[in-house]
Amino acid sequence: MNKYDKALMIFIVVTSVFMYGTLEWFVRSTTSDQVVAVVYYEDREVLRIDMKEDRNYVVDGALGDVFIEVAGGRIRVEKETSPYHLCSIQGWVQYANIPIVCLPNKIVIIIQNGTLNPDDPDVIS
Amino acid sequence: MKHRSSARRLTLMTMLLAMSILLHMVEPALPIPVPGVKLGLANIVGLITLFLFGVKEMITVNVMRVVMASLLRGILFGTGFWLSLSGVLLSTLVTILLYKQNKLSKIGLSVASGAFHGIGQIGALILINNTVMMIYWLPMLWFSSVPTGYVTGTLSVQVLKRLKVTERNRV
Structure with a gap:
């Protein structure tokens, strides 16, 4: 050498x-490891919500305004216009593998970088 | 060790090619704890060919090795084939250029060959997977070329010593 x-x-x-x-x-x-909730309208991203900040948001759905609330690291659809109000009945969501789907309003909310629901049978830990 | 006969020369080259194919095919079975890192044993034969015969023969043996080994494995024109081929082409080119410079020893040539083999493979991976993030693998491959190149270079030196070949006394 x-x-x-x-x-x-x-x-x-x-x-x-x-x-x-x-x-x-x-x-x-x-x-970034920041936990965010992404709001989609017809597969198009319309809003990105910081899950650390407790705040209310309003997005346009197919049938009218969809009111979204973030509190304590959880997110829910507070109220919306739809025949059965399924997504507001769903209540608070805090896990990345549980989306909120407002089908009549064509709104989907998905948490990104968040923890997964440990009780979900599809989660491999 | 002078071999002027073309038949003898052809036989020797074929034997070297057979050995390099064997090493190329056996190598994945060797347990190396770091994923993606290989010793590059077939590189030993490439270097021996360079010092025994010359530049053209090294290119022939190296390229034929990749083609034949891929054919035998049934991965010809598959992802693995293109990774091997791009790595081998770049490493052979760089080894020849450095060999012509006449500054590095066989160990240095082996290290450089290993390093540029990694670059060639990462380049092919980036093109095939269409993602630049494959470059994240490069520092590890680049670094691993030092110990692996040292090992293969030393083995080449030992083999050439036993063949009693000097650079002036080529086949």
Whole structure:
């Protein structure tokens, strides 16, 4: 092994550490672990809600306004115009694998980056 | 060890190709705890071919090895084939360029070959999967080329020493 071999090896080790650090920083800065609820109207994202902030929101549904409430890290449809009011009857949702679907209003609310319901039979822990 | 006869030369090259195919096919069975990292044992034969015969023969043996091993495994023109081929083409090209520079020893050439094999594979992965995030794998492959290249380079040196071949006394 000559001095050029050693220089090459040192170069590779240093650049690999540098590359790893840069990529780690890039991934951390571009991805977020913030829990958000995404509201879709006809598969189109219309609202992104921070689940940490207790607030009320109103979105346009197919049959009228849909009132959404966030409190204590949970989300619900407070009231809406529909024949059976199924999504407001569903009540509070806090798990990422349980969506709220207001079919007559074509509104779907899905929590992202949140925890999963441990009682759900499809969850592998 | 001078072999002027073309039949002998062809036989030797065929034997080297057979050995490289064997190493290429046996290697996935070796237990290495880090996923995606391989020793690159077939690279030993590539280096031996370079020092025994020359540049053109190294390209032939390396490319034929990938084609034949993929054919035998039944993955010709599959994802694994393109990954191997892109890695081998880039690593062979870089090894030849560095060999012409005449600065690195066989161990250095082996390390460089391993490093650029990883880059070629990641490049192919990015193109095939259409996602730049595959580059996340690169630092580990790039880093692992130092120990694996050292091992394969040392083995090549030992084999060439036993074959008593010097760079001036090629086949």
